Amino acid sequence: KAGVTQTPRYLIKTRGQQVTLSCSPISGHRSVSWYQQTPGQGLQFLFEYFSETQRNKGNFPGRFSGRQFSNSRSEMNVSTLELGDSALYLCASSLIGGAMGTQYFGPGTRLLVL
Amino acid sequence: GESVGLHLPTLSVQEGDNSIINCAYSNSASDYFIWYKQESGKGPQFIIDIRSNMDKRQGQRVTVLLNKTVKHLSLQIAATQPGDSAVYFCAETYNNAGNMLTFGGGTRLMVKP
Numbered sequence: 001k002a003g004v005t006q007t008p009r010y011l012i013k014t015r016g017q018q019v020t021l022s023c024s025p026i027s028g029h030r031s032v033s034w035y036q037q038t039p040g041q042g043l044q045f046l047f048e049y050f051s052e053t054q055r056n057k058g059n060f061p062g063r064f065s066g067r068q069f070s071n072s073r074s075e076m077n078v079s080t081l082e083l084g085d086s087a088l089y090l091c092a093s094s095l096i097g098g099a100m101g102t103q104y105f106g107p108g109t110r111l112l113v114l
Numbered sequence: 115g116e117s118v119g120l121h122l123p124t125l126s127v128q129e130g131d132n133s134i135i136n137c138a139y140s141n142s143a144s145d146y147f148i149w150y151k152q153e154s155g156k157g158p159q160f161i162i163d164i165r166s167n168m169d170k171r172q173g174q175r176v177t178v179l180l181n182k183t184v185k186h187l188s189l190q191i192a193a194t195q196p197g198d199s200a201v202y203f204c205a206e207t208y209n210n211a212g213n214m215l216t217f218g219g220g221t222r223l224m225v226k227p
Contacts, residue, residue, distance in 0.1 A: 004157070033213045043158075043203065043217035056214040090157050094213050102148070103213055105157035 002027065004093050004106035012112045018079040021109045025072050025093030031055075032074040033103060034066060037088040046089075049074050078111075086113045122201060124222040133191040133225075137204030137218045142185065144206035148215070149178060149189045153200045161189070161202075191223075199225045 005024045013019050025032050034046040045058040049068035066076040072093075078085055088110050092103040127133045139147065145166035150158035162173045164180050164187075171178050177190040187204050201222050205215040 031213050033215075035215075035217075042219050043205075043215075045214045045216070048213045050212070055212045058214070092157075092213070102160055102163065103215065104160060105150075107155075107157045 004091055004104055006089075006091050006106040006109050008109060009107065010110050010112075012114060013081050014114050015081055015083060017081050018077065019081060019111060020075055020077045021089055021091075021111075023074045023076075023091030023093075023106060025074070025091075026104055029093035029095050029104075030072050031094040031096060031103075032068055032072065033092045033094070034074070034076050035090040035092065036060070037090055037108070038086075043090070046076065081113045083113050086111060122220050122222045124224060126224045126226060127194050129194060129196060129225055129227050131194055133189075133194045133198070133223060135189045135191075135202050135221045135223065137187040137189075137221075139185050139187060139204065139206045139216075139218070141206060141208065141216065142182075143208045144216075145209055146207050147178070147180060147187050148205045149176075149187075150203045150205060150217075151198075151200045152203065152220075158203060194223075194225050196225045196227055199223055 007022045031050045033048040035043050037043045048056045052068045063079045068074045088108040090108045092105045094103045148163040149161040152158045162178050164171045164178045169180050175192045179188045201220045203220045204218040207215050
């Protein structure tokens with residue numbers, strides 16, 4: 001079974017631009033979560049989607065948004081990019097949308113904001 | 115767990131020795147804990163998990179211990195191999211948090227051949 005895939009793998013943007021990242025979960029998984037990883041803050045939860053609905057949201061500004069499609073694929077969008085948004089963005093999928101479901105991570109999209 | 119920022123604690127062990135990686139978690143309501151391994155350039159990889167109604171769980175070469183009294187989690191790796199070199203993260207969540215994981219700052223494990 002194929003793992004979680006994320007596209008693109010690398011991205012360079014300039015301040016003020018916006019970016020869309022994509023995540024395809026493991027087949028059959030309906031929950032998709034997004035995390036931001038930086039050297040300074042570590043791994044931080046952004047949001048979780050299950051059955052096209054946002055279930056939980058982390059402590060990030062409204063510039064960070066996401067959505068999930070009927071096939072469980074998910075996208076996250078960051079508008080008005082700031083230098084501090086440079087990070088590895090990780091997507092994780094889980095079979096169920098509740099707690100205690102094992103989450104499997106993709107390889108991440110590395111975003112560099114100049 | 116608490117983030118330690120740029121300076122990850124590092125554990126250096128000899129190949130073949132046992133490794134113990136520790137994690138202090140912060141939320142007394144957390145009832146599900148997971149250990150992840152992250153190699154350079156890759157996403158975190160699930161190693162083992164444990165629910166709060168257990169204090170020990172064993173996998174292949176790995177054991178997780180949970181001490182809820184002091185909010186402490188540990189990962190033991192038996193007969194550590196060079197392929198075990200990576201950053202290890204503990205993560206916690208609780209029943210009403212969905213799949214929202216709170217991660218610790220991570221520990222870098224270096225295995226010397």
